[in-house]
Amino acid sequence: MNQVRVGLIGCGGRSNAHRQSFLKMDDVKVVAVADPIEERRLAAANQFGCTRIYHDYTELYNNESKDTLDAVVICIEPTAHDSSETRAVEMGIPFLVEKPVTMDLNQAREISKRVTETGLITSVGFQDRYLKLTDMVRDELKKHKQGGLVYGSWIGGIPGVWWWQKKSTCGGQLVEQNIHLADELRFLFGEPLSVYATCSRGIVQPGVNASSEYDTDDHSTAVIRFENNYTATLVSACYHRAGRAHCGLVITLEDMVIDYRLRNNLIIETPDYTYDVKREGLDHTFYLDEAFIHAVKTGDRSLIRSDYADALKTHELVFAANESMESGQVIYFK
Ligand SMILES: NC(=O)c1ccc[n+]([C@@H]2O[C@H](COP(=O)([O-])OP(=O)(O)OC[C@H]3O[C@@H](n4cnc5c(N)ncnc54)[C@H](O)[C@@H]3O)[C@@H](O)[C@H]2O)c1
Known part of the structure; x- marks a missing residue:
């Protein structure tokens, strides 16, 4: 894989920090974005010349697949995680998700179980x-x-x-x-x-x-x-x-x-x-993103310092x- 094709889920404040990382990486191309707020999804898409622009993650997952996306980066409100990770797991798309990963610990436990069962590459935003x-x-x-x-x-x-x-x-x-x-x-x-x-x-x-x-x-x-x-x-x-x-x-x-x-x-x-x-x-977020992208690109996840299962313990x-x-x-x- 020469270039990692990324979908951005949520285009608010935190997404912008990840976008700054991806703008510095030649081996990353943001190819899809989703956010219910039009101004935000368009601004994010414009930064990368991206034309696959969706209202929300459900629309993104319904129109994308493992063949069109190598990874998603999820930066949404803590209460908006209904199926943002489970859809990625079902579709076999590695994801980086921001903390707190949900407000519902039982949901996080279930996602962690499924991630472990499938062996999907994940990372959680503990950049420190x-x-x-x-x-x-x-x-x-x-x-x-x-x-x-x-x-x-x-x-x-x-x-x-x-x-x-x-x-x-x-x-x-x-x-x-x-x-x-x-x-x-x-x-x-x-x-x-x-x-x-x-x-x-x-x-x-x-x-x-x-x-x-x-x-x-x-x-x-x-x-x-x-x-x-x-x-x-x-x-x-x-x-x-x-x-x-x-x-x-x-x-x-x-x-x-x-x-x-x-x-x-x-x-x-x-x-x-x-x-x-x-x-x-x-910026520390760059190193977090770099480790995740390296894992997606090469399959070597040794640089990821906090995957979903580990992050669950902090939650x-x-x-x-x-x-x-x-x-x-x-x-x-x-
Ligand atoms: N690691 C860090 O240092 C760090 C820093 C800031 C925020 N965060 C975390 O990042 C997450 C997002 O924070 P933020 O500051 O960007 O919030 P924000 O409110 O600025 O942005 C969240 C965005 O998600 C969008 N969204 C909501 N539902 C969606 C859906 N179904 N599909 C697609 N997009 C959807 C919203 O419209 C909004 O634009 C939070 O969990 C926050 O705690 C982490």
Whole structure:
């Protein structure tokens, strides 16, 4: 396969990041696009001179096949995943799908089962795993036998998309954005043992500094235990409106502090030295896309760092945290 023929499902904000990657890749051609919003699907099609333009993914799947598409990239609202992945599985078309992959964990479990049974190539949008800074953190951790405390935070405002205003359509800040750091925790420390979480509302005023529909948590705190004495406190917030609050992970070991400033730099401090490494290279989404395209083109999926089955486990973690917020109970995984 010289050129990978890609279909884009959803042409909103996140799709644009993937489109920027594909514009840089000679071996990718976007040949089909779908989005109910005409302006968006036309803008995406125009970027690639693409003429197969569909209203939605159902229309795209009804008119395309494995013979006309090598892969689809799915960037739709978390509540819009009715058959966006199952159709791809049935048709044998590899897919890259954005997190959160659905709001319905049972649906994700079923899709994961079918993907595993069929051996389809998949990838999920956890691009932080592809950063060199992440590799550096992993390398440092391998040298340490004992764990320690981890503080992770994703603190910001309310993203502008309509579906972010309600917890039922976005899942809350932990499920929607801080899922990236929850995934990093799994990537760095393995599978969680338990999670306990709390949440709070009342800072953001619906109809005043958010839409009148706003009903999601202003902030939440999840305490996640891992093997090897690692305990992470993951805080998530969307009430903050001034400047840049802290986002990233601080890992405190016996003789080292690893301070990962989200997608920006990494500071490593020991009694003997301190160094600060800046992120280099292209946008992290490029590396995520490159690994997926390489797998589709060659069949070698070793560069994919998060396939659907693996990503499901991160979704299990953040949805368990939501469950704990509701019930006040600790959720145990083993
Ligand atoms: N990995 C990341 O860093 C990252 C960053 C931003 C967003 N995301 C995720 O990407 C997904 C999309 O987010 P977004 O910001 O692009 O949202 P968006 O609202 O800007 O875009 C979603 C698009 O999907 C379209 N859509 C809805 N139903 C469809 C259907 N049946 N067929 C085809 N298109 C359909 C909508 O019309 C809309 O244009 C979300 O799950 C979000 O969490 C991931």
